[in-house]
Amino acid sequence: MISLATVRERWSAFLGSFVAVALGVTVVTMSALMLLSGGTGVPERLAGAPVLVRAPTGEQTGGQFAEPRPWEPGHAEQLRRQLADLPGVRAAVADRSFYAQLPGIEQKKGERQGHGWSSAALASYGLHDGRPPTRRDDIALARSYGHQPGERVTVLTADGPHRFTVSGTLDGPGYFVTDARAEALAGGVRVIGLALESGTPVAQIAAAAERVVIRADGGGEVLTGESRDALAPQQDEMTRWIGGQVLTAMAALSAFVTVFIVSSTFAFTVAQRRREFGLLRTIGATPKQVRRTVCAEAMTVGVLGAALGAIAGSALAPSVAGVLVDAGLQPEGFAVRSRWWVPCAALVLGVAVALAGAWSASRRAAKVAPMESMREAAVDEQPMTRRRWVAGLVVTALGLACAVGTALADSDTMVLLGLGTATGLTAGLTLLIPALVRPVVGALTRPLARRPGATALLVRENMRTAVRRTSATVAPVLATVTFAVLITSTVQTTETADTDRQAAAVQARTALAPTGTPGLSDAATEEAGLTRNAMLSTTVYGGRGQSALTAVGVGEGFPQLYGHPAPRAGSVLMAESVAAAHGWRSGRSAVVTFEDGRKERLRVAAVLGDEEVPYQLVLPRAVVREHDPSALADVAYRTGEDALPQLGSVLRAHEVSVGSYASSAEAEEDRLVWIFTLMLVAMTAGYTAIAVASTLLTATADRAGDLRILRLSGATCGQALRAVAGETVCAVALGAVLGMAVVIPALTGMVHGLRESLGVPVEAVIAWPWVIGAVGGCLVLGLVASVVPAYRLLRGPAGRPDARA
Incomplete structure (x- = not known):
């Protein structure tokens, strides 16, 4: 009963947790229903x-x-x-x-x-x-x-x-x-x-x-x-796989961030309610009863939020599935199949997530001593414990170690180490924020201390005094800026570097690319006079498990394009990773099956680096055409000075620069990756926005006494609102500075690693629109969540100078 009454009376303090749980269960329910809906039906x-x-x-x-x-x-x-x-x-x-x-x-x-x-x-x-x-x-x-x-x-x-x-x-x-x-x-x-x-x-x-x-x-x-x-067409299978990865990532991210938000919200709430818990201890409540009270509050919020999320997820799943189909993340004909047990399981998961997030805060509440009921000051004398110092320094060091490893890693582990850098530095700085608030805020607000008037000084000293409140506001801003900027910048940097690598690997002037078709026909390459430089794409099967391998048939122009001798009849060139995976070595033979079902034993003429040719096997063009009558050329390169003749509209081909072809060849994959990126960024920003708004809303609602004292001291309503807004602006600025402090080493290590692995100049691409958008969004949301409640308090009875406690 105490827990229910507390949730009802202090609803603003639990609003962020409620919204986070409801949104998380909504995403999990939608993702699970779509993942379990199977295929698109029989062709x-x-x-x-x-x-x-x-x-x-x-x-x-x-x-x-x-x-x-x-x-x-x-x-x-x-x-x-x-x-x-x-x-x-x-x-x-x-x-x-x-x-x-x-x-x-x-x-x-x-x-x-x-x-x-x-x-x-x-x-x-x-x-x-x-x-x-x-x-x-x-x-x-x-x-x-x-x-x-x-x-x-x-x-x-x-x-x-x-x-x-x-x-x-x-x-x-x-x-x-x-x-x-x-x-x-x-x-x-x-x-x-x-x-x-x-x-x-x-x-x-x-x-x-x-x-x-x-x-x-x-x-x-x-x-x-x-x-x-x-x-069903294999393209549909690949689309379903990509969609499944997106849905799985969304569900996992939702569960993780929900725990983070619930934990942050309850930790801040417990810190603000120390006197209340001290009073409970004074009247005889045991630590176990205090812990059970906090857990009961979390369960109440979890049940209500999870129930709403389960209903919303089931209702929204068909509409979201249609959006994914339109975006290319699910194949045409995909439909959601309802299963009654999915929302029930999601509801249970939501309650469990809420309890997991509040467990640490409940333990902290149980340690509050009865003497805390006599506490009047809101000064955080010792915001950092020894355990928090050690954890923060260790996690930060691990993040920096991942940044160094990213600069030395290969392309396969670079992304994981980059994610480890971002996660480690974000978690480490979040733990260390209470220790950083006073010196960093002092440096950032030094210009305010030199300004005449009490408002600027009040902003500066309030932030340095209420360390826990400032830290709780800065942490979600730090996470928002870090992940929004790092994810988008990493994707853009990687795409640019990969395009430059592919363009640099080919020694050609221009490229003949298909227009509205999956490839170039023999007639198109012959009409353009580029048959010797055409890349005739096919699939062969061989090695352990009869794996499908991407192969290309090349002509006499291959040595000029890639700097390697063209394979002769009965021989093959292969990528280093493929040779290692299937036990093939230079000078030995490999048995492969072609598209017509026939097998051939080929001699491995040479093993090439994985980045040298964008195919796993390189074969003579005549061999590919003999075994695959339906093969099309991905591209044909022009190496000479003479311009290409005008091709008829029926042949469906056009001339582009090598760089343009390299970027367009992966255009569909890049589009899906970018959609995936935007969805993750939007989810991360949305969740952290909930945390920012909830923290500021709770903090402002509990400052009625502070605002009344300001009015008693002679401050006008406008001055009090400017002080609240100034604190919010400084907190967002601090979060943005710390966020960029995480992004820079992570992105620098990745750029260095790409340069070493790709062998081409790579420059960091910082997505400045996302920097501005992330910081601006946090600022606007923070101002709304702090100034609007403060204005209502100042205009209400508690905000009048003659009000009594």
């Missing part, structure tokens, strides 16, 4: 087959997604025949896919595919008008593309544009040609779909197909029902 073009057999998947690392390794051609046909002979199977169709796109239509990646007409039997849609393709130049395509049967259309393929006659239109996406034409344009077979006779049990056919696959040497996986969504 339309395969949804008509109740049983699908997929080629075995190799090992894939986080963020790297590739299609399954194709079966060998002979094995694929043998497996298809065995599946077709099963009782109840009407047809077994080997699906072959190749790149196809209408030049004037921007399409999603999953729709830029052509197939043989037999694969149409696997789709959930069929012909809308016309007839199936029967001649070599026939094509059936989606009616949404705006063409009618009988029209002539130009379709881009890997070897160039081709003229087709529209034989029919479809109710779904894709391009369908004759099976013979598809076999010539496509690589290997990865999926075999089973069309069943009417009334045949799906489970029976799936079990029979499983036995056939087990007996087969090439392996495979039988998919039925919702498990068929595993055949």
